[in-house]
Amino acid sequence: MSRQTSCVARSARSRKSYHHGDLRASLLDAAVELIAERGLHGLSLRECARRAGVSHAAPYRHFADKDALLLAIARRGFELLTRTGVAAMRGVEDPRDRLDAYGVAYVRFAVDNPVLFRVMFTAEIEEPEPESEPEPEPESQDHTGRAFELLMEAAAAVVGEDSEQAQELAAVASWSLPHGLAMLILDGRIPAEQASTPDEAEDLARKILAQWRGPLS
Amino acid sequence: MSRQTSCVARSARSRKSYHHGDLRASLLDAAVELIAERGLHGLSLRECARRAGVSHAAPYRHFADKDALLLAIARRGFELLTRTGVAAMRGVEDPRDRLDAYGVAYVRFAVDNPVLFRVMFTAEIEEPEPESEPEPEPESQDHTGRAFELLMEAAAAVVGEDSEQAQELAAVASWSLPHGLAMLILDGRIPAEQASTPDEAEDLARKILAQWRGPLS
DNA sequence: GATTTATGTAGACGATGTCAACAATGATGA
DNA sequence: TCATCATTGTTGACATCGTCTACATAAATC
Incomplete structure (x- = not known):
């Protein structure tokens, strides 16, 4: 046949x-x-x-458009990132260790999927206005935010029941550090001996996060 | 006339x-x-x-080409960033305060010059091979690196005479945090209440860096 | 089996990056 | 002073691209 x-x-x-x-x-x-x-x-x-x-x-x-293609790629990336983050935190009990695990996984994700990561954060990609529908579909809606919510929760668990502002601050900081590291590595701006392979990059992330426990302990 | x-x-x-x-x-x-x-x-x-x-x-x-234009813009950006960093650290004595001042200035630079910042770190922009000349001109050469060297020195002053590896680690971390924060703000990924204006963004950077003193000092 | 819907094709349009051939200007040296 | 020449702009062309419209084909539905 x-x-x-x-x-x-x-x-x-x-x-x-x-x-x-x-x-x-x-x-x-x-x-x-x-x-x-x-x-x-x-x-x-x-x-x-x-x-x-x-x-x-x-x-x-x-x-609809070239940007729509890029947006679909970005969405795919955020889904994968969220899954990766969840997997990395699974089974890690200590809140601080969980947060670090997420950070390390974040950097690892970036070096393992440089194209996805770059598209995800190239901006200039805005969700088009839903036009008619005010509520497009709450589930498929904002995969961008899921990855951040995850982080937010992990950070909140570390900070404890302090003010919400402290939680947000911790979340932003806990996102900024791995994000900046990932970006700099992808741009080739980290001295080559420190991050020329994915494994080295992961090691670097681990070291930095471990050292950076700082006020959250 | x-x-x-x-x-x-x-x-x-x-x-x-x-x-x-x-x-x-x-x-x-x-x-x-x-x-x-x-x-x-x-x-x-x-x-x-x-x-x-x-x-x-x-x-x-x-x-020579569109990329050459972008590269020229990026160069202009790195020069300005270096000047901004130097100015921010001038007169600040305490090494740790100097490092923080650089970080805050870094974020401020990004929100004040979003176009420059984005072009600087969009990559895909590689210096073309010098072809004939092996030494193009040591001074105009690597403005990308000046900004990082500055940071490296500031971080080294904080860490002290420890191993060179510790210095590099501190430098990478001290770069990653403001860099990530700047990128996320520019991408509009930080909750709007926290960084909708340049001043708010600077405040946010100051708070995070102050809180993040961590292992250094 | 007929009709409707989803999916792919063909061709056109204006805009872009880039190149080659030509023209105007300003500097240089007799 | 004037002829020469390197700089800097201009015109026109070409291939490619994003996108639209009109059309063709397959699949799904009744």
Whole structure:
């Protein structure tokens, strides 16, 4: 039978059927690949379409716009980051250790998924106004915020029942440090001996976070 | 006399003479302005040329290419950042206070110059290989590094004569925290009540750094 | 099996980055 | 003073890109 029913065909360069199977996912994959090769600036919808083996206007059936593609990638990134963070904290009892575990996982995520991380924080990507719907869907809504809420909770557990402001301060600080470290590493601005491999980067994060317990103890 | 000898004419929309006067600087200004309006992604050499009142290919007499323009902006940013950091630390005696002053100034710089800051750390901007010259010019060379060296020294003064590794660790941490904070603020990811104005952002940085003295002193 | 909906194609448009050929200006040296 | 020449702008062209409209095909629904 020439008919391939199991034709999910993620990255099908050559397909037989008129329809692709899962073009949306293929385009996302192609985009991430492309960015990895040529940088964010080198991303082109047409090239994504080419790599997915599809005509240049096909992507517009799945993404309103180039920015919508980027936004989808960012969303994918935030989901993965949230999952990674949860996994890293699982089973760690001490609140402070949990917070550190999240920080280390954050940096590790960044060096393991540099493209996702960069797209996530390149901004210029704003959620388009929901137009008609005031409540688009509370669940799929703000994956950006989930990662932060997680951190917020972890930080609150460390600070204790102090003022809410102290909790927020701790959360912001506990996010800033790994975030800055990750960004600097990705930009190649950390001396090469300290973070040339993912493992070294993780080590560096661990050391810094351990040393930085500071007022939260 | 119709001849205006003082025709430096920075942002001359309409110029009389064939030559512009200081096109290079005008283009840089226009580029920063454009990025502020439309985002990095909306920067276009042709629009810069238009705003400088010059033909679309004129910029190529001053910049090899679009990336070269960005690189020039980044360089300008690092110079300003270095000056800002030096000024902030001037007269502050206590090593730890000096380090904090640098951190606060760093964040303040970012919120005061969001375009410069973003261009500086957008990466994808690599110094082109010097081709022939092995030593391009030690002074104009690495303004990226000056800002970091400054920090390195300030951190070393706090840590003392400990191992060099401890100094580097402190420097990386002391850079990561303000850098991450600045990035998150610029991305609008810090709760609005905490950093909606430059002054609030500076306050936030001050509080966090004060609280984060941690292992240093 | 007919109709509707989802998905992909073809072609066009204006804008962009970049290059090559040409023109005007200002500096240099006889 | 004037001819020469390197700088700096201008024009026009090309390939590519994002995006739109009109059309074609497959899949789903009745």
